[in-house]
Amino acid sequence: MPRRTKAEAEATREALLDAAEDVFLEKGVSRTSLEHIARHAGMTRGAVYWHFKNKADLFHAMLDRVKMPLQQIIDDITAERQASGPLNTLRLATLHAFEMLERPRSCRVHTILMHRCEFISDINPVELQNRLASDCREVVRRCFQQAHDEGLLIDEIAPDVATLMLHSMIGGLVHDWLRAPDSFSLRESGGEAIDSLFQLITRSARS
Amino acid sequence: MPRRTKAEAEATREALLDAAEDVFLEKGVSRTSLEHIARHAGMTRGAVYWHFKNKADLFHAMLDRVKMPLQQIIDDITAERQASGPLNTLRLATLHAFEMLERPRSCRVHTILMHRCEFISDINPVELQNRLASDCREVVRRCFQQAHDEGLLIDEIAPDVATLMLHSMIGGLVHDWLRAPDSFSLRESGGEAIDSLFQLITRSARS
DNA sequence: ACACGCATACATACATGAATGTAAATGCCA
DNA sequence: TGGCATTTACATTCATGTATGTATGCGTGT
Incomplete structure (x- = not known):
């Protein structure tokens, strides 16, 4: 029974x-065929090829429904640069990204990106994440530099080192948590680790 | 021209x-066929099927030629628990793992593991890394606990939090560096970040 | 209000290519 | 000469892309 209403067509696209998301998460991207996806949605491959050009197109459409955590951090930092100082801006942006990641769809899609796919057509997630990481590091670095100039950072830590520490901690926490979301709480334990880092490198807190 | 000497057969296996390693690194595991690998080694698929049962078997043989960095850290910690205190043991073990990772073969294989493969047969690297991460965290945690009991750790940081901080920093650094080895030096910049972390959480260094 | 026509939203069928596993053939060393 | 290392040839499976079929929603004219 083809040709539903326009709204129903959009619903099947979302379905x-x-x-x-489900099948990619379970079997990995390269091992799932479009047939698998269609059947899991209660349809046939024809529906997939109607809504999407091919597997890569479907994959990117799936990515478009979520926001990259590093992009979220970049946006948060550049948006509210006033807040209560650059260090707090960084800390809140990080915690906000953690919150976003705990949303089911975000969690699934980013788990797929990190642990369930290697390449998709000619645009691979490694390059994508690479650019994002580079951009994010630069924004974070400028923030730490500003904190340093305002005397908020302790002398023992150079802005570049603080950048690498924060960036690697974020990446490691997200990576580990997406691999085993039940092993710890990203918001609680992860947030605690981030808070501790900022507590350690903030001058006022240690005198 | 088949049937060389036994030593030559072993040489082709290594080849x-x-x-x-080369082809997996370039194209990703799932997109490379055994034909690709054989041709890149100057042979045919038959040679592959003589030395290995299938793709998964070959993959695991490739893994067996290197040591997991987290396993290296576990071994280092459990081996030389005397050294110059638990914190220094942790620090040196981490830096040692970084050194191991910069060896070409280690770098290639672990890049494949992290960024070029999703699943391989029924044994997937995610589960493998999961167990390793769990074991490593436990060993590191015990080490931090000992440091705490000996009064080496500052009061602001609980052993569990220190564990998560160190573990996530290691994971993040390795992850980022393997994705773009030219963006920074793991030994230098990464080591600096690790050193800074230990400097921040060590009591004697801040009084 | 009702029939008409067309574009839409799928399902079905088919052709192609690629990767796999295996069996047979072949040469080489001991 | 016989078993080992490797190639070649073949059958099978599977995913893809495309082409075609088809029934329905929807706008249009009257």
């Missing part, structure tokens, strides 16, 4: 993307 | 594994 196909939902199914893609 | 096949070398080729596998």
Whole structure:
């Protein structure tokens, strides 16, 4: 029974993307065929090829439904640069990214990106994440530099080192948590670790 | 021209594994066929099927030629628990793992593991890394606990939090560096970040 | 209000290519 | 000469892309 209403067509498109998330998460991207996805959504491959050009197109459509955590951090930092100082801006942006990641769809999609796929067509997530990481590091670095200039950072830590510490901690926490979300709480334990880092490198807190 | 001497047969086995590293690294595991690997080594698929049962078997043989960095850290910690205190043991073990990772073969294989493969047969690297991460965290935690009991750790940081901080920093640094080895030096910049962390959480250094 | 026509939203069928596993053939060393 | 290392050839499976079929929603004219 083809040709539903326009709203129903959009619903099946979303259903196909939902199914893609499920199957990608379970079997990995390269091992799932479009047939798998279609059947999991209760349809056939024809529906997939109607809504999407091919597997890569579907994959990118799936990515478009979520926001990259590093992009979120970049946006948060550049948006509210006043707040209560650069260090607090960094800390809050990080915690905000953690909150976003705990949303089910975000969690699934980013787990797929980090642990369930290697390449997709010619645009691979490694390069994508690479650019994002580079941009994010630069924004964070400028923030730490500003904190340093305002005397908020302790002398023992150079802005570049603080940048690497924060950036690697974020990446490591996200990576580990997405691999095993039940092993610890990203918001609680992860947030605690981030808070501790900022407590350690903030001058006023240690005198 | 088949049937060289036994030593030459072993050499072709190694050549096949070398080729596998190259091609996996370039195209990703799922997108490389055994034909690709064989041709890159100057042979045919038959040679591959003689030395290895299938792709998964070859993959695991490739893994067996290197040591997991987290396993290295575990071994280092459990081996030389005397050294100059638990904190220094942790620090040196981490830096040692970084050194190991900069060896070409280690670098290639672990890049493949982190960024070029999703699943391989029924044994997937995610589960493998998961167990390792869990074990390593436990060993590190015990080490931090000992440091805490000996009064080496500052009061602001609980052993569990220190564990998560160190573990996530290691994971993040390795992850980022393997994705873009030219963006920074793991030994230098990464080591500096690790050193700074230990400097921040060590009591004697701040009074 | 109702029939008409067309574009839409799928399902089905088919052709192609690629990767796999295996069996047979072949040469080389001991 | 016989078993080892490797190639070649073949059958099978599987995913893809495309082409075609088809029924329905929806706008249009009257």
